[in-house]
Amino acid sequence: MKLEVKNLFKEFEKFVAVDNLNFVIPNNTTIGLLGPNGCGKTTTIGMMLGLIKPTRGKILVDEQNIDSIERTEYLSKINFASPYVELPKKLTVKQNLDVYGRLYGVKDLENRIKDIVHDLSLSKFVNKKTGELSSGQKNRVSLAKSLINKPKFLFLDEPTASLDPDIGDFVRQYIENYKNQNEVTILLASHNMDEVERLTDSIMMMKKGKIVDSGTSQTLIEKHGRNNLEETFLKIARSVK
Amino acid sequence: MRWHKIFGLCLRHIYLIKSSFPRILDLIYWPSIQIFLWGFISKFFTLSSSYYNNTVGIILTAAILYDFLFRSSISYNMMFLEEIWSRNFTNLFIAPLKISEIISALTLTAIFRTLIGTIPATLLAIPLFGVSIFKIGPPLIFLLLSLYIFGVTLGLLVTSGLLRFGPSFENIAWASLFFLAPLGCIYYPIEILPDWLQLIALILPLVHIFEEMRNILINDIINLTAIAVSFIISFIYFVLGVFIFYLAYYGAKNRGTLINIGE
Structure with missing residues (x-):
């Protein structure tokens, strides 16, 4: 699934959260979305998930405006994971998967x-309550x-936030394998630079609601004359402009 | 509407109820306590004065019907609040569900929760106080349906408030029904209210429902017009509630609150 954003703009009262974004996420690629806290990543993702209405601009899915597609049809092809969004705590893992599978x-x-x-090694706690x-x-x-x-998208x-290195690596490996075995486009927002380097084909750097730079991790590192992606991130995040 | 998706969302709440015995107990406990309390109060009135003849039956029936309304509204609110408390809101709203399917699932599951609480209380009243709401006869179905539609409507209005104002609106969720109870003429006839309040009360379905309940129990006459009026008023409020819910949803999308409502 290809996703394209054209002149995407979101203003909350008088605060501009996302300022005229333009980018394309080609089919079957993994794109990293990086930026300091409050730069507009969550708002951008929220708009792409259909949770936030853009003030103006378009989001195109395989060349079709998402406003013109049946909302449920679009949502049935995408999904989202974040450690900041939880599943019902009182339901067991299996019950949660059952409910969401039905939805x-x-x-x-x-x-x-x-x-x-089996694939995510959940069998030991599949009948435990998610909150436990x-x-x-x-x-x-x-x-x-x-x-x-x-x-498809x-x-x-931050899929590995708060995970120990071993489990973090397991999750990254799983995402890599899953990506290799399935046709899926991924947008990855993360503050873990090693993870971004390992998993993404290309990176977009956001700051104050705008995309200030983009490219592969290697081209960005070379362009900014730094040794690694973390230093590059810091340079961009701390630059005055 | 796709029923398998509605069932999926209903299942989420059924799993929740099934998973916790204290939760089931809590659903049964409060309606039963209501029955005990009102049963003994009205028994005392009956023993103290002949004026209060048949009070136990009428007050207890009113208490059961009011509790049915209260439970249907609170059940609806509770299920929505559960999504906020469990920080599951984003997952729910990015699932391929139509808003009408979410409303339908909550409405259907609310009846399940309501009946868990109301059936034991209703059955308890029969041996304890010799009062059966089934004495109302077939009109009971329509009175309950009307109450249920209005209860769900109140739930819709409160959940719209939760979407608009966030979890801080939670206190209103608990208090919502108490605002209307005095105007509902649940335990007393409408004539008790001042004239100007009677005008307001008449635009609520509650007055028509509870007046008709008393009419059936005291006069043994069924006024189909009153039942139909209560039903129509409840339905009008329901349509209005759905409309307000949609407004609140699109407002929340504009303000971006759907993504962090649990925070």
């Missing part, structure tokens, strides 16, 4: 749950929910 109209749901539980899990386990369950419908907001 997404997943066919052969029982086998889909079995597969995803560690943050690492919750992140994996959140990822499982985001993949339940085999999305996946939004990942």
Whole structure:
């Protein structure tokens, strides 16, 4: 699924959160969205998820404006995972996957749950209440929910935040493998520069609601004359302009 | 509307209720306490004065019907609040669900929660006080349906407030029904109210429902017009409630509050 953003602008009262964004996320690519806190990443993702109405501008999905597509048709092809958005805590992992599988109209749901539980190593706690899990386990369950419908476009907001290095690596490896085995376009927002370098094909750097730079991690590092992506991020984030 | 999706969302709340015995107990506890309280109060009135003859039956029936209304409204609010408390709001609103499917699922599950609380209380009243709401006969179905539609409408209005103002609107959720209770003429006839308040009360379905309940129990006459009026008024409020919910939803999309409402 290709996603294109044209002149996207969002103003909250008199605060400009997203200022005239233009970018294309080609089909079957992973794009990183980087930027300091409050730069407009969440608002941008929110607009692409259909949760926030843009003040102006367009979001095109495979050349079609999302306003002209049936909302549920678009939403059935995408999904989202973030450690800041949780699943019902009192439901078990299996119940949550069951509910979301039904909401997404997943066919052969029982086998889909079995597969995803196996792939993400959730079997040890599949019958535990989601609220009783560690943050690492919750992140994996959140990822499982985001993949339940085999999305064509996946939004990942800091998918490995608060995970220990071992589990963080497991999740990154899983996303890499999943990407290799499935045709999926991914937008990854993260503050983990190693993760961004490892998983993305290209990066967009946001600051004060605008995209201030973009390219592969290597071209950005070279362009800004830094040693790694973290230093490049800091240079862009701290620059006055 | 796709029923399998509505069922999926209903299932989320059924799993929640099933998972916790204290939650089920809480649903049963309050209606039962209401029945005990009103049962004994009205029994005391009956014993103290002949004027209050048949009071137990009328007051207890009113208490059960009012509790049915209260539970349907609170159930609706509670299910919406559960999504906010569990920070599941974003997941719910990015799922491929139509707003009408969310409203339908909450409306259907609210009846399930309401009946868990009301059925034991209704059955308790029969051996304890010799009062059965089933004495109302077939009109009971229509009175309950009318109450249910109005209860869900109040739930819709409160959830619209939650969408508009965020979790801080939660206190209103609890108090919403108490605002209307005095005007509903639940335990007393409408003539008790001052003239100007009667005019306001008449535009609520509650007056028509509870007046008709008393009419059936005291005079043993069924006034189909009163039942139809209550039903029509409830339905008009329901349509208005749905409209306000949609307005609140699109307003929340504009303000960007759907993405962080649990925070």
